[in-house]
Amino acid sequence: MTCSSRVTLFLCLTAWLSLQVWPDPVFEGDVLTQQCQGRRNAALSQVKFHRDRKLLRFSKDNQPLSTGTATVKSSGRYSCAGQVTSGRHVNKWASGTVMVQVQELFPPPVLSAIPSHEPREGSPVTLKYQMKLHPKRLASGLLLSFHKEDHTLQDRGLHPELCIPAAQEGDSGRYWCEAAPEGGGVQKQSPWLEIRVWAPVSSPLLTLRPRPTGLAVGYRVELLCEAQRGSPPILYSFYLSGEMLGNHMALRGGAASFLFLVKSEQDAGNYTCKAKNRVSEETSKPETLSVDGYHEQHNQPTEGFKAVGT
Incomplete structure (x- = not known):
């Protein structure tokens, strides 16, 4: 074959060299190795390895190039160039391009809470990761670590779940997991999973001010x-003989109060209040208000609610 045209000349040049890349296929965590070879095992020297036309390494005596642990970012178009010695002649040649696509060994893990990431205090919660290896690497196995904030709860185990038998408010926080194949090479973390344990409300205490006996209009x-x-927020509701007077949300917990003016004997009766949050509702014991006669008060307050506490 002659090299008279520019196209034929390029083919003639690249035919002298070839780039061998292994393993094939290549996955995350594999050691990517390259070898530049001359036709008929011609001696090579002054070899340059390129990826996407950028120099990776120079080898004076054509040593294989190991680019270390492969990642998805290692994908690209690889080639090599060097001097070919044939008898007394020394020529510079270049290989063709080899497209390397590093395959993802497994996607980042996803952590979920079963049955809920907002459990009631005392109920069990199971943290479970969801992911799988590439079908060609299923035999490798994955090691999993569970963490809360900056604390390790379970380190590099094969079990895909972490159980909290009876969740408490102290178990609230941000959880995450890390996965790595046996033998290492790749580590991937899950996004944060926020766990909030809800403590049920206790039976509320209702207090009437002033003393609820002998009050006047x-x-x-x-x-x-x-x-x-x-656990806040807590919704407080106020009742007179079973009929709701109104309610108020205490966003940070604490107490709430309802102010009103005694207008008639119809304001007498049994008062109660309810406290409710996401997981429970409790009712106070009743307090009886009696109305007797009239009381002159010129500075009458505005009726309504106010939050008390934190």
Whole structure:
């Protein structure tokens, strides 16, 4: 074959060299190795390895090139060039391009909470990862670590789940997991999973101010309702003889109060309040308000709610 035209000349040049790349196929974590070879095992020297036309390494005596642990970013168009010695003649040649596509060994893990990432206090929660290896590498196996914030809960185990038998408020926080194949090479982390354990509200205490006996029309009364325990936000509702007067949301917990003016004997009766959050609802014991006569009060307060506490 003669090299009279530019196209034929290129084919003639590249025919002298070839680039061997292994393994094939190549996955994340594999050691990617390249070898530049001359036709008929011609001696090569001054070899340059390129990826996407950028120099990777120079080898004076044509040593194989190991680019280390492969990642998806290692994908690209690889080639080599060097001097070919034939008798007393030394020529510079280049190989053709080899397209290397590094395959993902496994996607980043996804951590989920079963049955919910917002469990009620005392209920079990199971953290489970979801992912799988590439079908050609299923035999490798994966080691999994579970973490909460910056603490390791389970280190490099084969079990895909972490069980919290009876979740407590202290178990609330951000969880994540890390996966790596046996033998290492690749490590991938899951996104954060926020766990919030909800403590049920305790039975609220209703307090009437002033004392609920012997009040007269014209008095102002405060109904103070507080649940000593429970995850916020807490919705407080106030009732007179079973009929709702109104409600108020305590976003940060604590107590809430309802202010009103005694206008008639119809304001007498049994008052209660309810405390409710995401997982439970409790009702206070009733407090009885009696109305007797009239009371002159010129500075009458605005009726309504106010939050109390944190």
